[in-house]
Amino acid sequence: MMPFLGLLLTGLFLVLFLVLQVFLSRRKSPVYGLVLIVAIAVGLIAYLRWVGIQHHLFSSVVLFVTSGAIYLDGRNRVRSRRDRELAKMTIQDLE
Numbered sequence: 001m002m003p004f005l006g007l008l009l010t011g012l013f014l015v016l017f018l019v020l021q022v023f024l025s026r027r028k029s030p031v032y033g034l035v036l037i038v039a040i041a042v043g044l045i046a047y048l049r050w051v052g053i054q055h056h057l058f059s060s061v062v063l064f065v066t067s068g069a070i071y072l073d074g075r076n077r078v079r080s081r082r083d084r085e086l087a088k089m090t091i092q093d094l095e
Helices: 002-025 031-051 057-094
Strands: none
Touching: 002 031, 002 057, 031 057
């Protein structure tokens, strides 16, 4: 029962983390989305220095790369939303 509970809590943590990363990446300021990526990088470096490189390297790198991809996608969405708003304002100015 305990390993299942641990696996369930880990999955819940990962889902909440990814939802938070999506939310922060879509904010107006790009700094908010970088907070979790920097925290992962610092935590990964500290963890690998403490445990060694042979344990859990793959899952940590996957989490880091996934966070980076979510961040870039969120920033692209913010940029496209801003461009659409600018195009609407330009059309309204021409009328």
